[in-house]
Amino acid sequence: MKFLCPEIITDHTNFWQHSKLKIILYWTIVVLCLLGFLSPPMALFIGIVMAQVGHPYAKLNSKLTSTLLQISVVGLGFGMNLTSAINSGKEGIIFTIISIFGTLLLGFGLGQIMKIEKKTSFLVSAGTAICGGSAIAAVSPVIKANEQQISAALGTVFILNAIALFIFPIIGHHFELSQHQFGLWSAIAIHDTSSVVGAASNYGAEALQVATTVKLARALWIIPVAYLATLLFKNKDSKAKIPYFIGYFILALIANTYVPFVQKVSPYIVDAAKIGLTLTLFLIGTSLSRKVIRAVGVKPLFQGVILWITISIAALYVVINLSS
Structure with missing residues (x-):
């Protein structure tokens, strides 16, 4: 067999060598994330680069990313005080309501004008209005969206999330936003929780x-x-995926506020959560392959960009003027 088909054996060997190299590279980056050597933006950037080379565990990526993000967010709750959290939530609630329904209405209008497929347009709008990929994953079964529609919406959100993680801190420093102002602005204007927390x-x-x-x-x-x-889509039998992990985040807040023992170990939990977030952003980056980017399409991406720029400018204006 070796003498009859040497080119087949050579191709087979090269394939496994290439795959082995990708696996080694993948785990090397994971270790660097776990050791704290990579910042969240750098981890995201390396993930995007690796996506173009090929992700050795692409089929497991979505589930792992979602689970790790939820665990990391709950971990961050151990570094927060309940009273401060309630005050922050109260301050943002009015603008949250206005921005969510304003974004959904603008998204509907843009979808009609640009003649974007209805379900794709709604998913892009919902992802921009609420919390990116989590909102898209929750709403998709309700409207019975197909894989192509979901991929286009997720691709749009992930591309803009990646950009936001890099440029929002730069804009924040340019306008000399306080930490409180920046936190409020990023929570409203950046789609996904991972990029919000990273920025x-x-x-x-x-x-x-x-x-x-x-x-x-x-x-x-x-x-x-x-x-x-x-x-809107007349699918009353469908159910949304409710983000139950938010309840665990609230329990972490309460524990850190009122339980002395928890307060002693909280700094270590928060440090681990930040490392988990960095790893999450790396995994999100590895999902942004050329195939995903091509699947988005020009119109949904353009709709997403317009919505994102609109809500970002409006939120920045409100945040600056509320405190002035």
């Missing part, structure tokens, strides 16, 4: 607390928006 953690501890609290309060709006989707 805010680079800005400061107070920014991280405000951003995480406001974003998770915003995520609860998945439930009424999913109900709205059942009316």
Whole structure:
């Protein structure tokens, strides 16, 4: 066999050598994330680069990313105080309501004008309005979206999340936003919880607390928006995936506020959660392959960009003027 088909054996060997190299590279980056050598933006960037080379565990990526993000967010709750969290949530609730339904209405209008497929347009709008990939995953079964529609919406959100993680801290420093202002702005204007927390953690501890609290309060709006989707798409038998992990985040907040023992170990839990978040962003980056980017399409991406820029500018204006 060796003498009859040497080219087949050579190709087979090269394939396994290439796959082995990707696996070694993947686990090397994972270890660097776990040891704290990579910042969240750097981890995301390396993940995007690796996505172009090939992800050795692509089939497991979505489930692992979702689980790790939820665990990391709950861990961050151990670094927060309940009273401060409630105050932050109260401050952002009015603008949260206005921005969510304003974004959904603008998204509907853009979808009509640009003649974007209805379900794709709604998923992009819901992802921008609430909490990115989590909202899309929750609403998709309600409207019975197919794989192509979900991929287009997720691709749009992930691309813009990646950009936001890099440019939001730069814009925040340019406008000399306080940590509180930046936390509020990023929670409203950045889609996904992972990128919100990643951007805010680079800005400061107070920014991280405000951003995480406001974003998770915003995520609860998945439930009424999913109900709205059942009316719009007339799928009353479908159910949304409720983000139950938010309840664990609240329990972590309460424990850190009132339980002395928990307060002693909280700093270590928060450090581990931040490492988990960095690893999450690396995994999110590995999902942004050329195939995913091509699947988005020009119109949904353009719709997503317009919605994102609109809500970002509006939120920045409000945040600056509320405190002035």
